[in-house]
Amino acid sequence: MLNIGLLLHFYQPSTQFSETLRKITLRSYEPLLTLFEEFPEAKFTVNLTGSLLDLWEQSGRGDIINRWRAILNQGNIEVVGTAKYHPLLFKLPSGEVERQILLQEAVLKRLLNLSKPLGFFPPEMGYSRVTAEVISKLGYRWVLLDRSARLGTDFPSTPEVSRETNSIYNLPIKVVFRDPNLSYKIAFAEVRSLKNFKKVIDPLTDQNGHIVLAMDAETFGWHRRTQMNLLRSFLKADKKRASSFKLLNISRIVEDSSLGAELEPLDSTWGFFRETAAGVRVFPRWDNPENPVHNLQWRLLKLAIEASSLEPEGSTARSFLDQGEQSDQFWWASADPCWLPPMVKAGTDLLEKSILSSSRASLEQKKEATRLALEIIDVGQEKFGKKSKRC
Known part of the structure; x- marks a missing residue:
């Protein structure tokens, strides 16, 4: 059986x-x-x-x-x-x-x-x-x-x-x-x-x-x-x-x-991967070093964590950050084959709002958040087009 x-x-x-x-x-x-x-x-x-x-x-x-x-x-x-x-x-x-x-x-x-x-x-x-x-x-x-x-x-x-x-x-x-x-x-x-x-x-x-x-x-x-x-x-x-x-x-x-025996599982996802010359696994559906939109998105997420992760429980900034950590915005920005600008923008907006509403974020961080949010959409549309490409 x-x-x-x-x-x-x-x-x-x-x-x-x-x-x-x-x-x-x-x-x-x-x-x-x-x-x-x-x-x-x-x-x-x-x-x-x-x-x-x-x-x-x-x-x-x-x-x-x-x-x-x-x-x-x-x-x-x-x-x-x-x-x-x-x-x-x-x-x-x-x-x-x-x-x-x-x-x-x-x-x-x-x-x-x-x-x-x-x-x-x-x-x-x-x-x-x-x-x-x-x-x-x-x-x-x-x-x-x-x-x-x-x-x-x-x-x-x-x-x-x-x-x-x-x-x-x-x-x-x-x-x-x-x-x-x-x-x-x-x-x-x-x-x-x-x-x-x-x-x-x-x-x-x-x-x-x-x-x-x-x-x-x-x-x-x-x-x-x-x-x-x-x-x-x-x-x-x-x-x-x-x-x-x-x-x-x-x-x-x-x-x-x-x-069975103890194992040390490899870094992995359900999606396909490729390995760098150094043997590091890369998962291009969500984090492709050759995708400029992904690079900008991860910079924005890192900035949001720096600015808002210590905000009080229940605060607007903390709530936006929790939601903005979603994987979807990266998936829809992969353009391999999926490119859905509205979903990319929705995730970007959450992270930008988290930083702009944070009491701990500096003026420089807030300006950088707005700049990155605009660039994510502009670069994406320039590289992949304004129309959505469904999977």
Whole structure:
């Protein structure tokens, strides 16, 4: 029997357009909730980001939150920890990393009455040693990383069954690796039916191990409308035990797996990377040294952290900074292939407002913030054009 851990990542940035949020909720999130209600015995793992929970609350969709609370009270779906506003944790100082994680824990407690989760999902699956140290310090027992954190490649050619989990070197935390091959096949609708899925995994089922899959929740119904039917067929087969696989929470997989050797995972994300001559991994979707917009964005974020990170809890400047650390503005500025000026500007505006409203920022810092904010948009439009380029 092959055990499958399936993590669905529910996330929207705090700057998401209200109409886009409405459509995604209608086509993806609400149908997924209906599936969870129809198959209450199904074992899933989900990442419910605080920024999305806040958006539902602010837009009057308390009914969505109430449905989540009822589903989670049944105890079959587990929620992992994450960073509330979806920053690239390996690009932040450790104090900001810890703050983002604690903000997420607070919103899970306030809206869903959840205590600290066992597992952790880093936004964009972005990982570094410093990230692991903070997660471990805060008491998480396992972290989900992409398989590229263990391998020297960002896209292995075949799915891989594991029989063990590993601990991170010299830290009391385990690491679980997502299988990118099969995750991508589902996310990009190369696998569209239970028959297709079985064709991929049947040769692996005699290995008596596990595969962990992780993908955006919007895969089902929003990005790929046909994939909601695929998920339903998974749940039917799992309920009837009519297949050679079984769905389990990832925490259960960690608990049941033997413990392998200690590892020192490599810096990684879910996206592709390249290595410099010095062997340093670069992740061009978010931080491309050859992209002048990225360089300006990271300068602005660094300035905002310097100016506003010590602002009092609840202050306007601190709130803008928390939200402005989001990864989306960098993704949409990559132009490889995504270029969405309104989302780039939305993230830029948050960081500029954080600095301009900071009581600790100097006049020079405020002038520099305004200059950088203007330059980010001007350089982006000059290099990539004024029109959006969707992924």
